[in-house]
Amino acid sequence: MTFDLEFFNLGYLDTLSNKDTLVHRIDPRIKIIVSFIFILFVVSFQKYQISSLMPFFLYPVFLLTAGDIPFKAIAKKVIVVSPFALFIGIFNPIFDTNVILTPFGIPVSGGWLSFFSIIIKFVLTVSTAILLIAVTSFPGICEALERMKVPKIFVIQLLFLYRYLFVLLDEALRMVRAREARSFGSRGKEIRTFIRLISVLLIRSVERAERIYRAMLSRGFRGEIRVLRRLHLRYFDIVFATGSITMFYILRNYDVVDLIGATLNRLLR
C-alpha cells in the first residue's frame, strides 16, 4: 500500500507543478541553477555549524509560500526519506563525544552538533529538491536541460519516461490489486509469482513502445524530435537569480546570525 501512496504523491507533485504563480513562472533554467547553487552553499558549511544555516531557510520558505505549495505535503516527503541521513548521522554523537559548547551550562558534544548540522542540511537540501519540482513542471525542467546543452537524446527519452510513468504505474497498480484480490497474507507473493508479474509487465511495456513508435512514424517521425522552445529569460528572472545568489553569498560569508545574536546579547545585558 505504501507504493500506492508514492504513486499518488507523484501525481500530487505533478499537479502542484502545473500551477501558475510568480515562482512557477520563473524560467526553469534559473530555478535549477539557483537551487543547485543554494545546495552547494548549504553543504559547504562546516560540520559543527548550525545557527549560521538558519537564514538559508529563506529560500525554501520563499518557494513554498510564493509558489502556493502546502507545507504539509513537503514536510511529509522530507520525513519519509529521512532515514538514511538519520542512520548515518546518528553515529556522530556516538563517535565524537568531545564537549564543544556549554550553552546555559548544558554540555553539548561535537557529535550532537554535527548530527544536527546534518539534519538541518538534510532538511534544507531535500525540501529544496522537492520544491523545485513542485514549482516547475517536468517538461519545463526538460526544456531547461536541453537549453543548457544536455544531450538531446537524453532529454527526449526523459520526456518519454515522464509521459509513460503515469500510464505504467497505473497498469502496475491494477496488476498488484488483481494479485492482492486472490492472495491472502503473504501467500501469492513469492518471488516466483513476482517474476511472472514483472515479466508480463515488461513484455507489455516493450509492446507499448512498439505501438508508440508506430504512432510516431505515422506522424512523419524520421529520427528527429524537435523540442518546442518556449523559454525566454525575463527581467524578473535575472533579478531573482542575482538577488538570491547575492543573498546566499552574503549569508555564507558574513555571519549574520552571530551578528544579530551578539547585538541582542549586548542589548540584553
Add this chain to the structure above:
Amino acid sequence: MHMADALLSPAVGGAMWAGSLGTIIYCAKKLREKMDDKLIPLMGVLGAFIFAGQMINFTIPMTGSSGHIGGGMLLAILLGPYAAFLVIASVLIIQALFFADGGLLALGANIWNLGIYPAFIGYPLIYRFIVRQNASPQRITFAAILSVAVGLQLGALSVVLETKLSGITELPLSTFLVLMQPIHLAIGLIEGFATAGIVIYVRTLRPDIVDDLEGVKSLSPGASLKKVLVAMAVLAVITGGVFSWFASTHPDGLEWSIEKIYGKPEVPQRANQITENLSKFQEKTAILPDYSLPSKGEEDTKPSWPAVDPGTSLSGLIGGIMVLTLVVLFGIGIKVLRKHKEKM
C-alpha cells in the same frame, strides 16, 4: 543506498557530478552514432517500467519482509550499456525530484553509484562474458547474480568512500563498511536471482524481445570499453583536482568579513599544525569557504577544537532562533500577500 546531499561535501559532490555528466554526454554521443530510432520510445517506456515494476513487491524468503527490484542490471541486459546508463540516470533524476531520494547534489553520486557499475562493469565485463556463447538458464542465472552482486558491492563501496571523503560522518571506515557491504551482498543475491528469473522468463514468452534488442544495442566490446573506463576515471580525478585547486587559491572571504565585524580572528583551530596545512588547502575560498575537512585531519583536530568562543555560540543560539522566527514571519507575510492579491 541513495546518497544524500547532507552527507556530501561540495568537492566530492561536484566531482561525482562531473563524472556522471561526462558519462551521460559520452553515452549520448555513442548512441547518436548508430542508433535504431525505435530505441527512443523504448528507453523512455522502460524507464517508466522500472518505476512501475517497483510497485510490485515480493516476500523475501525467511525474513517476512518484502522487497522489490532495483532494475539497473535488467536495463543493461535489455538495452546495452549506453542506453541503459541514460535510462538509469533518468530514473534517478525523477527519484531525486519527485521522491526526494538523495537530492540534487547527491544525484551525480547516485547516478555514478547505481549506473556506472551495472552498465559498464556488470553487463559488459561479467554478464555478457559469461552468457555470450551459451544462453542457458543456468548461465543466465549465474551471470545475473554475479554481475548484480558485484555491481551493488561497488556501488555500496562508493557510497562509503564518498561519505568518508566528504568528512561529514564520524563513522569509522571499517564500521561503515561492515554496515554497508554485507547487507548489499544479500540484496544483490536476491536482486540477481530475480533479474535472472525475469530474463529467462521473458525469453520463453517472447524470445524475440531479448534477442531483437541484441541487434539494437550498440556495444563494441574490448578497446572502446576500456577507453570509456579509463576516460571516466581520469575525468573524475581531474574534476576532483580542479575543485580542490579552485578551493585552495581563492582568498578567504569569511575570515576577512568576521575580522572586520568583530575585530578578531575567528578560527581557533589554527593552532594545530596539521589542520593548518589542510586549512590552507581546503578552507579558503570566497565562494564556498570552510567546507568540511577530510576525516583524517579531523581526528587530529579534536583536542584543540573546543576552543569555540562560548559567547559567540550563545549569540549563535539566540541569533539562530531569531532568524528562524524572521523566516517564518517572512513566509507568513508572503502567504498573506498572496491571499490578498487573489481577492483583488
Add this chain to the structure above:
Amino acid sequence: MSHHIVELKDVFYSYPDGTEALKGISFRVIHGESVGLVGTNGAGKTTLLLNLNGHLIPTRGEISIGEVPLSKGTRQEIRRKVGFVFQRPDDQLFMPIVYEDVAFGPINLGLSMEKVDERVNDALEMVGCLHLKNRPPHRLSEGQKRSVAIATVMAMKPDILVMDEPGSNLDPKSRRQLINLLKGFKHTKIIASHDLDMILDVCERCIIIKDGKIVADGSSEELLLNETLLEENNLELPLSRQYLYVKRPF
C-alpha cells in the same frame, strides 16, 4: 442467508492527493440481488468497487460484507467472499498459463491439489474455456481473456461477484455470452458499466452515481428508461431502446 448482505453507510473516500471521489454513499444489497452501477467517466464507480473489496479503505463511513465490518484487519477474509473481476482482463491474468492463473486463487486459499484441480476445471467449464487450459493468456483473444478472467474468480467460489466494466472491448457475440454467463450466476452481483443495455439485461436494480453521490437507486427498467433522469446525469437511453424514440420506426 444474511451473511451475503453488502451494506454501505455514508461512505466517503478521498484519494491521497485530495480528490474527493466518494461523498457519502449508502446502500444495502441483499443476497441474490443484482445491482448495476452507472455514471459518467469519473463518477466514482471504480473507486466504489475498490472500496468494497478493501483495496481502498473509506476515509469516513462504514462498509460491511455479511456481518463483518470491512477494515484492514478483515479485508483478507472479505476478499475470499468477494470475487472481483477488474476492468481489463490483462491486469487480472498474470500467470503464464491459463491453468496456473485460474489455480492461483484456490492455491492461496490453501486447498489441496485435488481440490484445486477440481475447482479449476469446473470454473473453466462454466465459462466454456476448458479447451484453453494450457494456452498462455497473451495469445488469447480479448473475449477469451475476459472469460478466463471470470473463471479465475469463479474458481474461488465467491459469494458476491463484483465486476468493473466487464463488457468493454468484446465483440458482439462474446458480449452476449458474457451476459448469459452473468444471468446464470445466482449469487449477489454488483456490476459497473457504461453498457446500459447490459445492465438492463442483467441487473434488476440500478444505482446511478454522479460526482461521488448516489442520485438514483431503483429498478433498472424504471431508471434506465427515464430520459430526463439520464439526460441530467450525462447518460443516454440504452441503445436498444433508443430507436423507438429517436428515429422513425423501421
Add this chain to the structure above:
Amino acid sequence: MSHHIVELKDVFYSYPDGTEALKGISFRVIHGESVGLVGTNGAGKTTLLLNLNGHLIPTRGEISIGEVPLSKGTRQEIRRKVGFVFQRPDDQLFMPIVYEDVAFGPINLGLSMEKVDERVNDALEMVGCLHLKNRPPHRLSEGQKRSVAIATVMAMKPDILVMDEPGSNLDPKSRRQLINLLKGFKHTKIIASHDLDMILDVCERCIIIKDGKIVADGSSEELLLNETLLEENNLELPLSRQYLYVKRPF
C-alpha cells in the same frame, strides 16, 4: 480527386510467427466514402489497418493509396496522406504537453512555426479541446485523450482517416460526441469497430471480415440489418435495432 482512392488487390499478410492474419483482401474505397470494418476478435481488422499505413508490408498482393503503390520506399509519403488514430490514445499521445503533441506531425511535415501554430489551433478547435492546449495528456480523461488523439491526426490534414476502435471505453455522452465529430469529417474514412451502432451511424458502407477474408461488402444499412449474415459471422444486430425484433414493443 482520384488521388484519394484506396485500393487493395489480393492482400495477404502473415505475422513472423506464421499466423496468417490476412488471406486475400481486395477492395476499393473512393474519395469521400466512409467505410466500416467489422468482424469478431481476431478477424484481422487491426492487421489490415496496419497494412494500409505501411507499418506492416503485405506478404503478397498490392496496396495503393492515390496512385502510389505502397512499398517501403513510398510509405513515408503515404503516411502524410493517411491519418491513423490508434486504438489506445495513450499510445498515440506521446509528447508531454497537448500542444506539442498536436504540433509533432506538422513540424515533421516541415511547416513553418506560424503554420504549425495555426494547424494546432485549428485542429484542437475542431475537436473542441482548445482549452486543453497546455495540459499534459496524462491529466486528461479518456474521452478528452481520444479527442486530442484525433486532433493530432487532423493537424496533418490527412486525405484519409483510419481509425481502430475509436469508441471503446467512452461513456455514452462522449461516444455521441465522437460520432458527431466523425460525421463532420468530410474526407475518406475507414473505421474498424465492434460498435455496430456507431458504424451504422457514421459509415454508409460496411465490410465484414472473418478469418482474414472479406465475407461481405455493401451498404451498412443492408449488411448490418441482415440477421443471418451477422449470425454467420458471429456478430449481432446493432443494439438500437435489436429491441424491435427481440422483445415485445415497449
